[in-house]
Amino acid sequence: MIGRMLLLAGMLLTALPSHGQSVFAEYKFENAEQQSDFKELTAQLRCLVCQNQNIADSNAPLAQDLRREIHQMLTSGQTKHDVIDFMVQRYGEFVLYKPIMSLKTLALWFGPALFFIVGLIAIWRMTRRSAQVSVAEPDRHALAEARRLLDNTDSRDL
Amino acid sequence: MRFVIPLVIFAVIAAFLYSGLGRDPTEVPSPLIGKPAPEFTLPTLAAPEQQFSTSQMKGRVWLLNIWATWCAACRVEHPLLVELGRSGRVEIVGLNYKDNDTSAKQWLAELGDPYITTAVDTDGRVGIDWGFYGAPETFVIDKEGVVRLKHIGPVSPEDLATKILPLVDELQETS
Numbered sequence: 094m095i096g097r098m099l100l101l102a103g104m105l106l107t108a109l110p111s112h113g114q115s116v117f118a119e120y121k122f123e124n125a126e127q128q129s130d131f132k133e134l135t136a137q138l139r140c141l142v143c144q145n146q147n148i149a150d151s152n153a154p155l156a157q158d159l160r161r162e163i164h165q166m167l168t169s170g171q172t173k174h175d176v177i178d179f180m181v182q183r184y185g186e187f188v189l190y191k192p193i194m195s196l197k198t199l200a201l202w203f204g205p206a207l208f209f210i211v212g213l214i215a216i217w218r219m220t221r222r223s224a225q226v227s228v229a230e231p232d233r234h235a236l237a238e239a240r241r242l243l244d245n246t247d248s249r250d251l
Numbered sequence: 252m253r254f255v256i257p258l259v260i261f262a263v264i265a266a267f268l269y270s271g272l273g274r275d276p277t278e279v280p281s282p283l284i285g286k287p288a289p290e291f292t293l294p295t296l297a298a299p300e301q302q303f304s305t306s307q308m309k310g311r312v313w314l315l316n317i318w319a320t321w322c323a324a325c326r327v328e329h330p331l332l333v334e335l336g337r338s339g340r341v342e343i344v345g346l347n348y349k350d351n352d353t354s355a356k357q358w359l360a361e362l363g364d365p366y367i368t369t370a371v372d373t374d375g376r377v378g379i380d381w382g383f384y385g386a387p388e389t390f391v392i393d394k395e396g397v398v399r400l401k402h403i404g405p406v407s408p409e410d411l412a413t414k415i416l417p418l419v420d421e422l423q424e425t426s
Binding site: 141142144154155158159162181182183184185186187 | 276279281283374375379381382384385
């Protein structure tokens with residue numbers, strides 16, 4: 094049993110995407126900072142051909158070209174900011190997995206928090222209402238009726 | 252009153268979802284619209300020693316069609332482009348993207364050549380400047396050299412009649 098579990102674990106581990114490493118092995122950098130910038134940029138920029146993959150993970154020819162372009166820009170001394178500007182100028186803000194904060198993206202940035210607050214308020218109001226119902230005075234007539242019934246059964250049983 | 256709030260929430264969500272139904276998520280709005288067309292100078296397909304430069308097109312309304320022989324959708328729109336090129340209503344420049352010159356020449360010989368010239372973008376670097384990502388793509392550029400429209404995917408007769416040609420005619424009239 095343990096042997097089989099280990100085998101399974103081993104299979105799962107080797108099945109993990111490994112091309113992430115090959116992408117970086119392909120390129121030479123002058124220093125560690127350039128390499129980490131490259132890693133960061135290719136991870137946060139979207140590949141337009143496959144759209145749900147970033148440039149680091151995608152094997153689309155365009156992603157390969159863009160990796161080459163980003164590598165070239167970084168090794169020629171341009172900053173991360175320059176690379177992001179370059180990409181946005183050509184492909185639009187859509188390439189950014191982390192959108193720019195602007196009037197157009199306000200709903201995107203604060204929408205979830207807004208929904209969360211609205212949800213909290215709704216829950217608070219609902220629980221307050223049901224709490225009020227449970228502590229409400231019982232109906233006096235119903236109480237008297239219940240007492241009468243109880244008294245009757247008592248006398249009959251005895 | 253009890254039903255008003257859920258009804259309003261439903262209406263808002265329904266409106267958002269409905270507007271999303273008609274959208275194509277693969278079509279990304281181009282940031283190039285209204286901006287000067289990215290300039291390039293590249294060898295031409297017919298004669299590699301000659302160069303095509305975007306500056307040659309100043310003062311003319313033109314289309315840039317990015318295509319490749321490996322692109323199946325390009326074959327779909329090609330007859331329409333041939334027809335448009337023959338009609339003389341607008342000049343079309345081809346940009347042969349990451350392709351093989353021999354197969355590109357063969358394609359034009361077999362299917363017809365709608366382009367006033369075809370520039371060769373072997374490594375796809377010019378394609379990047381134009382924000383190209385889904386072959387084929389067609390751009391409309393005005394006399395000032397400003398990009399006015401980007402069409403992603405094959406041009407259909409309807410796209411041509413309702414989007415591209417009305418714009419081209421309008422741009423041709425302005426001096």
